[in-house]
Amino acid sequence: MKERSTRLKAVRKLIKNNRIESQDELLQLLQKEGYEVTQATLSRDLKLLRVGKVSDGQSGYVYTLPEEADSRENEQIYVQDFLRGYVSIDYSGNIVVIKTFGGHADSVSNALDALNMDEILGTVAGDNCIFACLREGLTGKDFMTALKKIIPDIDEE
Structure with missing residues (x-):
């Protein structure tokens, strides 16, 4: 299993580069990257990274990172x-x-x-x-x- 700090970097990169609407979607992307992570761990990671959801202006909400x-x-x-x-x-x-x-x-x-x-x-x-x-x-x-x-x-x- 890959380490937490590299996983957090991967989560940031995935959110920056993809339109992600749900934790399940993010979990699948992480698994494709080789990270074995539970939904509970991913929830804690998102809280630590202060990830939020914002309206995409169309039909739903997407994950976003706090400003640099x-x-x-x-x-x-x-x-x-x-x-x-x-x-x-x-x-x-x-x-x-x-x-x-x-x-x-x-x-x-x-x-x-x-x-x-x-x-x-x-x-x-x-x-x-x-x-x-x-x-x-x-x-x-x-x-x-x-x-x-x-x-x-x-x-x-």
């Missing part, structure tokens, strides 16, 4: 959430440990997940610490390089 400006604005919100809560970042192999202020691990982890970094396989948050598992073959340095592209002034401590 909205996406950039949302990314900046996630960046601010991340910066507001994190204290330090360290790593060993493909495990990244992000220490946060007390009670901020959940919001920092959610922000990190929302940034859809391909390097991250998954995150687990406690009260003041996050463990991020990176994809096979990637290191903490790879993660930091990717994170600095999104948040140039991030400090590695």
Whole structure:
């Protein structure tokens, strides 16, 4: 099964390039692309991507993505959430440990997940610490390089 971040990119591409009226139609297109996904997972993906339906001006409604400006604005919100809560970042192999202020691990982890970094396989948050598992073959340095592209002034401590 293909990974979530690549599936989300595929969903965006399909919605941009096709006139899609239903989740069933989108599900079939994803399956043709090689993605095994349930209707429930697709619903969560559409919510995460903030996909909406708009009138096509003729006889029905079609899926649409939020404007690119909205996406950039949302990314900046996630960046601010991340910066507001994190204290330090360290790593060993493909495990990244992000220490946060007390009670901020959940919001920092959610922000990190929302940034859809391909390097991250998954995150687990406690009260003041996050463990991020990176994809096979990637290191903490790879993660930091990717994170600095999104948040140039991030400090590695």
